[in-house]
Amino acid sequence: MTPLLNTLRAGLGASLRTECRSFVTAATQPATWTHKSVRTGVIARKKGMTAMWDEWGVRIPVTVLQVENCQVVKVLNEETDGYTALQIGSTDRTEKNVTKPMLGHFQKAGVSPKRRLIEFHVTPDAVLPVGTELLASHFVPGQFVDCAAPTMGKGFQGAMKRHGFGGQPASHGTSVTHRSLGSTGQRKDPGKVFKGKKMAGRMGGEQATVQSLKVMKIDNGLNLIYVKGAVPGVDDQFVKVRDAVKKRGDRIAPADVLPLPFPTVDPKLVKAMPRELVAKTGGADPYVMKE
């Protein structure tokens, strides 16, 4: 057992074929959650939006996120890089479309080439070995997550849409300037327009994070995470999903679902789970008047 553990801890470099997917989890390196632990996030693809009804009959809009071939590609640590993080790769790519430098990078890790690589900062106890597959069940129904993705591009937009400026009156003499900025500064002092002055320009396409979205459902068969509400960006977008930073300790999920799988879920357990798990809203029936 120990020699196996040592090989795994070494990073699984040359001992695996490029297309092999490792199911080694931290079960081989037992880790204990502390209140300061930060576990890894996951890269998911935004598939679209739909709606579902909860146990009280309330209709809830949900975004469907799919975890697609998500694996740990590289472990960054304090000694070599100055911080502890996991480089996660998502969505396999054909080898002929991957540049030689990147092919080498993936071969060193022993994983198949990926489309997108994103780093997630973790605490040292949450480090996963290279090649570990991350599944949708890394998150549990009822917990809160943050989703970050580039927003939809809106092109060149005026100040009213881009920054919420008020514009000028529609009538009463206003000539040809109904939607313009208005004044951009003072007079001789300072005698210039400050840098960063809000003006018209390209809008959208920047990363935005939506915080504290509730995970309504987990689908183990298709590796889907259903989150309540909207997520920035277009469909098939790569979305960074991680535990909500504003929900610390017990607030991250209902009590009976805690502790969250740490550092990640065991694939054997996922096989034992039913395919779909739905979070209950809980609380009192909203359609019954409180006495």
Next chain:
Amino acid sequence: MFAFTRNLGARLSGITARYASTATNAAKPTYTAPASVSVPAQFKPNIKGQGVMQLIAKEEVKRMGADGRSRLFNKSHPECLRPGDVVLVETLNSMSTDKTSTFVGVLIAMDRRGLHSNFTVRNVVLKVGVEMKYMLYSPLIKSVRVMKKGEGFRRAKLFYLRDNPGRAFRLEGLVKQDKAAQAKKTTKA
């Protein structure tokens, strides 16, 4: 091989292990859903030839329409609703009680949107026009019954009835008839 236990301090002493963590069961762990998680009716996913969103929409329609309410929107089914039908919609007041509310009216619009299919029912109640929009697959809808089939309506959307109702909303006689028929049914049974 390993024990799937966690130590999280005194606070979690009351939480029982969700996973079988004994040495004998370690080879094949089992999972029991906790109270805050529900397990819906499960289907086997067959993703062949369709995208994820199409597949889950179909499955959800199957799950929410298990009582056969899809036939109301299926044009090839004899029991399909048609704009102009006088329908009686019975809705549960809440999921925790058996009490229901009833609304009778003329079906003026049907929107076929898969899981989000909905229909609008209009009636004049105490001289006030009332329109109710219902989501077909909502769990709060108990039943939808056709009291009279519509005749002579040549449109898919009968929004013109808002301005030109004619005799379309004279439904008191129908309601009385229906009540009598229902009472007869219960006494017979």
